[in-house]
Amino acid sequence: MKGSSHAAIGAAVGAIAGYQVQPDLYTIAISSLVGGVSALVPDLDTNGVASNRITISKKITQWLMQFVGIGILVAIIYQYFTAGFSPSILLYAGIGLLFFIVSQFITQRRMLTLTGVMVMWLGIVMHQSIGILLAGSYIVIASFLPHRSYTHSFLGLAFYAFILNHLQQEWAFEGLLAAGIAGYASHLIADMKLLPMNRRGVKWFLPFWNKEW
Template sequence: MGGVSGLVPDLDTNGVASNRITVSKQISKTLMQIVGVCILFAIAYQAATDGFALNDCIYGGIALILLILSKKITQRRMLTLTGAMVILLGISWQQSIGIILSGSYIVIASFLPHRSYTHSIIGLAFYAFILVKLNEQWPVNGMVAAGIAGYISHLLADMKLLPMNRRGVKWFAPVWNREF
């Protein structure tokens, strides 16, 4: 839990963390194109055998959206879609507040610039709240402490104290934007 939590603050970038939890952009594009083309072929077959119906327009629109998305989608939007899918999983799976909040964190992080709120006390507090909710539903001794320790270790490693970090961590953003 500590190791995974140590990667969570970097969900706000196109880095290791976000790329590990999303399907490859190329695989996603290919799947969208295949599904879009299959829908169009199904509509054409349906129209040829049973005639054209209003539902065909709706499905045709979905197919076109998939084909357009396949050309335009970025890895960050893949992260947004992943977060949305996690939220849907939480809703369908026993209304799990912890999973819904995890998906919310992923969606929010996908829209944030790097080292902003996920690298602050606000991000840490939100993540700690998620861990508490997950631990309420699936109790594991030490899960919350290990998760918080992993998250904090990432923030400490990103501080300007280390010579390789020119950009620090804004612990108190948005109230105080000083980098430490």
């Protein structure tokens, strides 16, 4: 199923969940947004639409790293001809070379890992937000997982609910947990084999049972 379809279903069930919590327009609107976004979260385990939308382009990252590497090397040459040789030159030369080497091996999936690390750092900056720290850790973990594995299981849903619970406490929005769980669960249900458009199913009970449903 396409990401747009998942988002639409998630938005609908999120709105319904928000209405059950608090039947006012503001809660329904925010819950619909939360449900739509949450319905895309399980696909962060693949280099698809969901993961690529939240990460910086690999080519842009490579260009930036090479630019930084060149800048470091230029600074080293300038220091050598103005102040002479010093042991720190070797250290900075190594750092500049490292930027060049890493830029050649970086992949879009590793950009997803870096995005998760940046989200975790944001959680530290924002008054040590546990919810944002956990959200970053989810992204980092998902970047190492094969498609339709742990993020498409009860274990992934439970971890996401744990994150939402912390965010709901920190942001004081009552519909967040219900809408997020509804959106996330809608993705897993829509990916099940019981729907004729799905060749593969969902392994709900990983890591205890590998059967696809």
